[in-house]
Amino acid sequence: MVTNTIEVYDIVVVGAGPVGLLLATCLARFGFRTKVVDKRHTPTLTGRADGIQPRSLDILRNLGLKRAIMAHEPAKVYEVAFWDPMREGEGIHRTSISRACPPFVEARYPFATCLHQGLIEGVFIADLRKNGVEVERPLAIVNFSNDRNDEPHPVEVILEHTESGEQQTVKTKYLFSGEGAKSFIRERLGIQIHHKDRVMNVWGVMDGVVETDFPDIKMKCTIHSQQGSIMIIPRENNLVRLYIQLATSSDEDFDPHRQATVVEVQNAAKQILKPYHIEWERIEWYSTYPIDQGIAERYTLDNRVFMGGDCCHTHSPKAGQGMNTAFHDALNLAWKLHLVESGFANESVLDTYESERKMIAEELLDFDARYAALFSRRLPPISKRASEKADIADGHETNASEEFLNAFKESQEFTSGYGIAYHGNVFNWSLLHPAQSLVFDPSGHKLTAGRVMPHTDVTRVADANVVKLEHEIPLNGSFRLFVFAGKPDYSKQALTDFASNLQKQQSFLAVYPHQDARSVSYHERHNPHSPFFSICIIFTAPRSQIVIESLPPLLSRYREHVYTDDVMCPAMQDTGPRAHFKMGFSEDRGGVIVVRPDGHVSCVVGLVEGSGTVDALNQYFNAFSTKRLGGVQSRL
């Protein structure tokens, strides 16, 4: 049954898992008319993903959702313990401990957060509700088409109530599949899964509450024994998750549908953990499932119907990457759709969704293949490991299955989410970018376009609050201009020139103003001039010497985004202002960082006297803006 008046949407999201929910949450905030459907009757009740990696927690913070996540008292993983067979005799012993997020990883929150997926979904569902969006259940997609003619809503979607069979047809600008590995949309589009490696694994996973004398039961552990391998993941509310690899397609008798009963898996765990004891108080969830490593050949065919999350990439669950990669997929797409739909960016920028995210999926699968193979490989007999160094000594970084440990460490930046480095493209400045000026890439700076801007603490001038600079602009779809302005005396002329060039008719800020400037509140902190740009200004002077009112009026309007770089780390006392130092800017003259709405660096330019800085930024934004920016531009 098709209703007479067809509802229209900006986006229809199929699948209310992590990727669909984060996408919908962003787009609903950006003003998209959003419909979210899921064929399940309820949010995830048990099982599935549970690991929030450090960078994902950062994203949730930037979305204002971290507090709601933490209210569930998740387990936090600061360290990972490695257990191996005793060198002589029976049993296992701890051979190494490694930080979950070592200091060389530039993480605001240096730990993984483990919480049941259903609770995480609940945080998004509550936020969607605030924006008037309810997940509609149980509703499955049964057909869709993009007729390419019917602008502005060329995609027709037919949905069916899984119980009543009642159908509804809606029209939408965009359709998104967050359906997971078994995707109706992907299959219908005929997009193939490319298998990275023909090795397939069968896993058992068990969530439960246990009693045990195994000392690291509250830690993330990787345990190899002569009887097999287990990974332990601590969770909220005394839960613990055990991953047990049941079979690998390289095994002689491999069966991809191999099952194991709860008792069989429990017995396997008991054998592996000996001489320690383990008993289950209760089991919350148990499942076995085959995993192969696959990646979708395309993430979209037409920039109208998109896919993300498990729909595009499947791999082993061991490195806790599934939900996190889904978050990054969703975020990457969200702000690009926003920029296109709000008339700022050309539609072609949507191409970068696939190019950026597919590259990361390839990296993930490369890592995963290596890691999973190492994990499941039985250790060689004791005699062959005679050269290994002894025992745990101070408990850090001794030998054991060194290759496994090294793979783990090499991958830590990547798995934390901070290793994501998008390549040069229209958003990530490089020497191939259309915008070229000597003002780009000022000497000394330490940033890389395409990577996340490092975190820093600064003091807000208006209220003396110590704040996390990278979170001062919420995830609202705007580009963020961090103007490191060094010493007010030195940068005075450069700031004056910066402001006066921003005020020129053809500047990126002036060409995309609010549609009704008079409706902008006096209290608008982030976007007083344009919905697409926020500006932060960071000085190195003492707070009491910074007079916001003496800045050029355009800049003083960002009065709650003026900071001083005076939060000292005692260990770095000699290095001067920390934020300037961390970015590699002169503490006298500073520099400007443009950051994408997702927190990744767009480009870095010098803060120079004259029009050079704004000229360069006009060129940068002109590479993808719908309107022409800047005038006749001088090549510095």
Add this chain to the structure above:
Amino acid sequence: MVTNTIEVYDIVVVGAGPVGLLLATCLARFGFRTKVVDKRHTPTLTGRADGIQPRSLDILRNLGLKRAIMAHEPAKVYEVAFWDPMREGEGIHRTSISRACPPFVEARYPFATCLHQGLIEGVFIADLRKNGVEVERPLAIVNFSNDRNDEPHPVEVILEHTESGEQQTVKTKYLFSGEGAKSFIRERLGIQIHHKDRVMNVWGVMDGVVETDFPDIKMKCTIHSQQGSIMIIPRENNLVRLYIQLATSSDEDFDPHRQATVVEVQNAAKQILKPYHIEWERIEWYSTYPIDQGIAERYTLDNRVFMGGDCCHTHSPKAGQGMNTAFHDALNLAWKLHLVESGFANESVLDTYESERKMIAEELLDFDARYAALFSRRLPPISKRASEKADIADGHETNASEEFLNAFKESQEFTSGYGIAYHGNVFNWSLLHPAQSLVFDPSGHKLTAGRVMPHTDVTRVADANVVKLEHEIPLNGSFRLFVFAGKPDYSKQALTDFASNLQKQQSFLAVYPHQDARSVSYHERHNPHSPFFSICIIFTAPRSQIVIESLPPLLSRYREHVYTDDVMCPAMQDTGPRAHFKMGFSEDRGGVIVVRPDGHVSCVVGLVEGSGTVDALNQYFNAFSTKRLGGVQSRL
């Protein structure tokens, strides 16, 4: 109309303001059958208190309520600005800035948190609801009596619905007045208010959203001008509170009922702030009220009917102490009632509620009288201040009305809440305490019984989480034993002896066990043995060398309360384990701190081999326990 079956309660709380709500929240958690009534129809909608001082935030954190407070995005006050008349000519200028909570104050959260009282009340009301308690409104107390015979519920209370006039009679063990300055219960008991000082003040207070070019509008400011004085308090959601003193009884034409219209106060503010401009977008609340400084002569007459909060002490609102003092009153009473009602402590301990809290109220009023007088005093003419040093220089601690500034600073520890130092009594060990042994007060320690235990960060051994030690035991009514155990090799025998003496039949831990030990969950973290005691053990060894299972079984049962003192502050790298150092304990041999359920230090004892440590603690608890503890005790 009196109903036939009379409801009985453990406590009836009259008044659902901060003091009543915090008391009820604690007692409901401790299992008290709790009734809360308020004659107002709704929680506070506008106005009233808004300042949460650092120690109060700590208490809220310990109650697990800080996250809910912070979810309202309160303003945070890190610094306070002082403004004075220009030395020459018209207008005002900033003469000094001071930290709201300077480093010498031992604060976990070194800022004040400003949030509308109604939102704070809402956090407690939601928590009470989780424990099945709804605030009943609009219900006023009209009579009560303590017949002293009708055990266990000797207090009869008659309540009346303020609209229908319907009355209900209930019986209760305890009655509490959190009614505020106008207390029916206090009047009926005939308890007098003792006036510290006959100076009475009339204040205007205005909450609103403003537009202004005054640069410190987001700061807490004290502004003196030739036209009068104002205090500015920033608030959540762009609100700002202005306090304007309208009259003082030392004025010649004093009128305690002096009123001023909104426009009059706005005009006064405009005059005082010149040369800056201020306009109001909207006004949320406005009030004028007379304040005198008074203190109730008694807080209870019979240890059955108690009073706290504004009912017991009134003063000026300027130092932001009202709600905070109320919190401390409530917390102080809550755990003592719990210990008495659960059969652990003698009823006489309730005497310490009045003795501890009235002393603090006296200190508060002394401070307040001095502070308010200084604040309202007009500055002398310019010529008389010629000796004052010039201008703001580096913006810190220059002159201005120096006496006022000095009073502010001297009081900062007190107003933060960390200066509260209860005197020696049955709970706060001193040389006059019944328990005397050489093991008390080990040499070198830096703690003071009656003051809050300093905050420290340590690493939890079980899961490698970095945690706030002082918050590891939630506010659950238990005494907290922090066993600083130094190096495992050094303290091994002392710990063994500590455990074996705790296991003896007459130890404080053994005499007050759980009523049904078998019902205690394997996962009980805090109170595996006794509902009245939690134990934390802190070593100085590397985490990987601490084997929880090798501790004496009684102690290893506190497996999630074993820590290592390895969280280094770079600035203190030479001083060894920070927590041990901060407490003044040897990093080899440690020492034991007993902390009251409210976070104040009870006593400090050495961690010695033999029975000395437990003997001393048995003596300490024996001073107020209902059962005899310890046997024949050796005087070391």
